[in-house]
Amino acid sequence: MxxxxxxxxxxxxxxxxxxxxxxxxxxxxxxxxxxxxxxQKGIFAVVRRVLSSGWFAVAICCMAVAFFSLxxxxxxxxxxxxxxxxxxxxxxxxxxxxxxFLGENVDRRRWFAAVFVAAGVALLAR
Amino acid sequence: xxxxxxxxxxxxxxxxxxxxxxxxxxxxxxGEVxxxxxxxxxxxxxxxxxxxxxxxxxIFFASYxxxxxxxxxxxxxxAxxxxxxxxxxxxxxxxxxxxxxxxxxxxxLIVAGVGFVAGGPSQTERHAEHPSSPPExxxxxxxxxxxxxxx
Numbered sequence: 555m556x557x558x559x560x561x562x563x564x565x566x567x568x569x570x571x572x573x574x575x576x577x578x579x580x581x582x583x584x585x586x587x588x589x590x591x592x593x594q595k596g597i598f599a600v601v602r603r604v605l606s607s608g609w610f611a612v613a614i615c616c617m618a619v620a621f622f623s624l625x626x627x628x629x630x631x632x633x634x635x636x637x638x639x640x641x642x643x644x645x646x647x648x649x650x651x652x653x654x655f656l657g658e659n660v661d662r663r664r665w666f667a668a669v670f671v672a673a674g675v676a677l678l679a680r
Numbered sequence: 681x682x683x684x685x686x687x688x689x690x691x692x693x694x695x696x697x698x699x700x701x702x703x704x705x706x707x708x709x710x711g712e713v714x715x716x717x718x719x720x721x722x723x724x725x726x727x728x729x730x731x732x733x734x735x736x737x738x739i740f741f742a743s744y745x746x747x748x749x750x751x752x753x754x755x756x757x758x759a760x761x762x763x764x765x766x767x768x769x770x771x772x773x774x775x776x777x778x779x780x781x782x783x784x785x786x787x788x789l790i791v792a793g794v795g796f797v798a799g800g801p802s803q804t805e806r807h808a809e810h811p812s813s814p815p816e817x818x819x820x821x822x823x824x825x826x827x828x829x830x831x
Contacts, residue, residue, distance in 0.1 A: 575753055575757070576753065578744075578745060578748060579748045579752075579753040582745055582746075582748040582749040583748070583749070585749060586749060587749050587750045588745075588746050588749045588750075589684065589685075589746070589749075589750065604745065622721065625703075625707060625721060625724065626721060628704070628707055629707060629710070629711070629712050629721075630712050645757060645758070645761075648753060648754070648757055649754050649757075652752065652753045652754045653754075656752075656753060657804070658752045658753065658754050658804045659752075659804040659805075660754050661800075663796045663797065663799075663800050664754045664755070664758070664796070664797060664800070666793070666796045667754075667758040667793040667794070667796035667797040668754065668757075668758060668793070669793075670758075670789045670790070670792050670793030670796065671757075671758045671761040671789070671790050671793035671794070673786075673789050674761070674764070674785075674786040674787065674788070674789030674790035674791075674792075674793060675761065675764055675786065675790065676786070677782050677783065677785055677786030677789065678764050678765075678768055678783050678786030678787060678790065679764070679786075
């Protein structure tokens, strides 16, 4: 039963984390290059634009779910399984979601990068 | 990609890695949190290691958001994964932890993965819209703020 809960926690972390990343990327894409906005209108204009974005607010909520799920899981589950599994699966889920939901050009090179990094993180974090 | 953008990527690597370590150190002190003790999870925020870890992760988050405003998610994530390698090497040279063959293989795979995206473009070209260009309102001169200025 503990194994089921551990994988359920990993699943929730991966889904929430991926949704958070994709929504944050969506929000920042819509806002535009914050470096340019800061140069022309100041740092407060950047903060105002970011905080008034609905996509940003939902992204924060998803990331909060992922963060507390990870904190919760790390306190009782097998760290050597949860940390690498969640991190590496999130890399692959992000590449897939970025292609589907953000329309990013995930070419062969980026797929290789996502899979290599995911495998590397899984080996390193054990 | 100018040097400021590389600095933002560096900030993601440094503050993300250190934040995770500080948080892990703090949760080690807090101990196990069960489903029926969820308020205990909130009390973890009172732990100094967790507080500093959250501070680092906030800086990481600001840098990460900044990077996503001018680069693709599938570029930023692998490019900043080198933080895992930095952590492993720091723990080897400063904490004298042994790195097994398995971990060296992990380091090699991450470096290879970062190499794949490092040579490519940081952003998908979009013909309909250009996310890296300034928003419409910034392309026209701002005159309203000085219209009432007699000088």
